[in-house]
Amino acid sequence: MARNNTYDARPPQRETAVGAAVQVLLLALLGTAIGMGTAGWLSGLAFAFATWAVLTRALGRTRPPSFGPANRVTLGRATLVGGVTALVADSFRSAPPVSLLVGLTAVALLLDGVDGQVARRTGTSTALGARFDMEVDAFLILVLSVHVAAGLGPWVLLIGGMRYGFVAAARVWPWLTAPLPPSTARKTVAALQGVLLLVAGARLLPDAVNTGVALLALGLLAWSFGRDVLWLWHTSRRRPPTPARPAAAPEPTTVRALVTR
Numbered sequence: 001m002a003r004n005n006t007y008d009a010r011p012p013q014r015e016t017a018v019g020a021a022v023q024v025l026l027l028a029l030l031g032t033a034i035g036m037g038t039a040g041w042l043s044g045l046a047f048a049f050a051t052w053a054v055l056t057r058a059l060g061r062t063r064p065p066s067f068g069p070a071n072r073v074t075l076g077r078a079t080l081v082g083g084v085t086a087l088v089a090d091s092f093r094s095a096p097p098v099s100l101l102v103g104l105t106a107v108a109l110l111l112d113g114v115d116g117q118v119a120r121r122t123g124t125s126t127a128l129g130a131r132f133d134m135e136v137d138a139f140l141i142l143v144l145s146v147h148v149a150a151g152l153g154p155w156v157l158l159i160g161g162m163r164y165g166f167v168a169a170a171r172v173w174p175w176l177t178a179p180l181p182p183s184t185a186r187k188t189v190a191a192l193q194g195v196l197l198l199v200a201g202a203r204l205l206p207d208a209v210n211t212g213v214a215l216l217a218l219g220l221l222a223w224s225f226g227r228d229v230l231w232l233w234h235t236s237r238r239r240p241p242t243p244a245r246p247a248a249a250p251e252p253t254t255v256r257a258l259v260t261r
Contacts (some may be wrong), residue, residue, distance in 0.1 A: 012059045015067040019075040020052035023082045030083055034097060040090030047082040051075075055132065062128045070119035073111060074133050080108040081140045088147045101147075102202050108140060109194045137190065138163045144197035151203060152211055159193065159218050162225055175236035180228055189224040193217055 027044040030036060036044075055075075059067075083104045087096040115133055119125040145160030170176035180186075196217035200210040 012064060012067040013056055015072070015075070016052050016055045016059065019055075019079065020048050023048035023051065023079045026079055026083050027086055030086060030100070034087075034090070034100070036086065036090050037093040039093060040086040043089035044082055044086030047085045051078050051082070058128055058132075062126070064126060064128065068119070068124040068126070068129060069122055070115045070124055070129050071132060073115035073118055074129065074136055077108050077111045077115070078132075078136050080104050080111075081136055081143070084108065084140065085143050088143050091147060091150065098202055098204070102198065105140070105144065105194070105198050105201075109191075109198065112137060112191065112194070137194075141193050141197065144194065144201055148197055148201045148210075148214055152200070152207070152214055156200075156214050156218070159197065159214070159221055162221055166225060166229075176229070176232055178232055178235060180231065183228075186224050186228065189220045193221060 024045070027036075027041070027048065030044075031041060084101065087101050087104070090096060091101075112133075115129070116125075119129055142160030142164070145156050145158075149156035166176065196213050199205070200213045200217075203210065205213075
């Protein structure tokens with residue numbers, strides 16, 4: 001399909017630039033408020049730059065007419081996730097204020113789903129928007145799992161790494177890339193991950209309770225991924241084999257090379 005040569009990429013790119021600037025501003029406010037160390041600053045700046053660069057490149061490929069209201073909500077969530085990332089990175093130097101970490105994470109979790117509602121109500125749902133939302137969610141879970149693992153042990157990293165492990169496995173076994181049917185259970189488990197990790201990461205409960213909460217999150221996630229993997233495997237096994245082509249007269253070598261190339 002021919003591309004529209006009159007497409008103006010500047011409006012969407014301006015919004016990604018504004019989003020990156022807001023992330024840096026939030027980082028500066030956090031750094032001033034708590035005296036953030038080098039690790040926090042570098043992690044926050046790296047997240048802001050990576051978000052801007054990846055999103056700008058994706059917009060250049062898909063060429064949407066505008067950035068869209070739903071993507072603005074997701075970009076706002078990404079700004080909060082950048083703040084959480086900086087706080088967690090800085091927590092290896094000194095414990096961040098619990099109220100600040102919980103507040104930023106709670107707002108980011110509450111906004112999860114708002115961008116989807118906005119997209120549906122405004123008729124601006126896009127594959128890019130859905131992917132952007134999913135990546136922000138996955139990275140927040142990864143960051144929270146790093147924070148909780150610092151207190152409970154490295155096994156908690158399985159929670160944040162499971163989605164990325166699934167993506168890596170799909171490069172080896174392409175049948176894992178087949179589309180999955182909609183599932184309320186899958187969405188519920190995904191939404192609970194952030195809540196459970198936030199409860200465990202706040203460290204307001206006894207260690208035994210926090211361990212139980214993290215184990216519950218891991219168990220639910222393993223069940224959800226395991227169920228989807230089994231469904232994909234059975235589906236791939238049920239696919240009918242490609243029918244063999246009927247025998248035909250031999251083709252000239254040059255034509256056959258073009259056809260089978």
